């Protein structure tokens with residue numbers, strides 16, 4: 001017997017998350033540009049806006065007391081980020097335009113060496129790193145630390161960053177996005193107000209920029225509302241990560257494929273693991289697995305525990321202790337699942353929320369930063385005297401800039417890779433090799449993606 005999760009949808013009504021402003025006009029908080037999400041995308045956007053507004057102080061003054069605000073639902077910027085990562089510094093270098101040297105960015109250091117292994121239960125065969133997984137010139141960072149540092153730069157650039165403030169509803173009026181309504185604070189689990197209760201408020205803006213990261217709920221309702229979803233559905237992977245204090249330094253970046261995932265096409269298990277050094281004393285390791293797997297009992301958390309028993313990994317962790325862990329999804333639909341358009345009247349989408357992730361490279365930070373920067377430039381252009389950001393095509397410049405950017409070129413080249421692995425590890429691997437060798441020209445066209453929730457699940 002098999003069952004499709006899509007036959008049992010969770011109770012969710014998009015209409016509950018779209019509203020007209022309800023606070024009286026004199027009680028609304030009015031800002032110039034409102035950014036939702038203080039991750040790499042939102043903060044890069046705030047930094048670029050600060051740079052541009054510094055060059056045009058009269059526009060900053062016209063935007064009011066708060067020209068740029070960033071809302072973050074976490075306790076502080078970075079608290080919802082899941083630790084170690086290998087970062088392509090390209091986006092950050094373009095953002096800071098030579099004002100911050102790469103060695104002054106909060107990195108543990110440049111990738112010194114790397115290995116890719118094909119694992120079986122008791123063997124580890126080293127294979128050449130596929131071009132998409134090569135990390136020469138990239139840097140190891142803690143995403144949480146990088147995000148905190150970006151938040152400091154954004155505040156220095158004049159942005160107001162508001163932590164512990166969730167954007168709950170998208171405010172719409174006269175066919176355009178007007179801002180967001182923030183969630184109430186201080187309610188108990190059953191929704192009853194506590195003594196510290198504070199009601200949410202309407203925050204209105206001339207441009208709203210959604211940088212919510214993976215599975216942002218306002219991003220989802222806005223894409224539906226403005227009919228911007230791609231013809232190919234978005235799909236996701238779950239990444240489970242741990243941070244370890246270790247007895248011996250690890251001097252290389254490691255990726256693995258194969259075990260503990262099963263290769264058979266019927267299991268549809270796509271993913272792998274990574275182990276990155278974080279300085280001399282720590283490493284981060286994790287498993288990332290596509291959520292279109294078919295075994296209902298498969299648990300990515302358990303797979304990571306199993307991986308740690310492999311002699312390759314055990315040797316690295318021996319004598320160490322786990323100091324943290326976390327889990328988060330990654331949008332994996334890639335180029336073909338990107339929204340048809342990255343703007344709506346008064347609204348822009350950036351980063352993971354727009355699906356800007358290179359799946360074979362396991363990288364999204366530099367696309368988040370670059371898209372945030374480009375969104376800032378488009379918003380700044382649309383705020384110039386005589387222009388209206390919510391007029392038809394008012395923010396079209398953002399779509400054009402993304403199409404001209406390295407984001408588009410990179411994602412187009414790897415556009416069919418994730419889909420190929422739906423046919424099993426070996427067939428997917430061969431197709432991925434052909435796509436890499438032909439720089440994305442073979443196979444031509446765009447592969448179809450199937451929704452994760454449409455995969456029939458079985459029990460083993």
Ligand SMILES: Cc1cc2nc3c(=O)[nH]c(=O)nc-3n(C[C@H](O)[C@H](O)[C@H](O)COP(=O)(O)OP(=O)(O)OC[C@H]3O[C@@H](n4cnc5c(N)ncnc54)[C@H](O)[C@@H]3O)c2cc1C
Nearest residue numbers: 037039040041073085086167213239351352363364365368
């Ligand atoms: C296991 C794992 C490993 C990864 N490894 C790498 C790697 O090595 N290199 C790499 O480049 N990328 C890596 N990535 C991907 C990378 O983390 C993302 O691409 C990147 O963080 C995207 O940035 P973002 O700003 O779009 O979103 P996020 O970093 O997710 O930030 C979004 C922020 O918005 C906040 N938010 C969301 N909704 C709301 C709301 N409604 N109101 C207020 N705040 C809100 C969230 O709390 C969060 O702080 C990895 C991801 C995972 C899960």
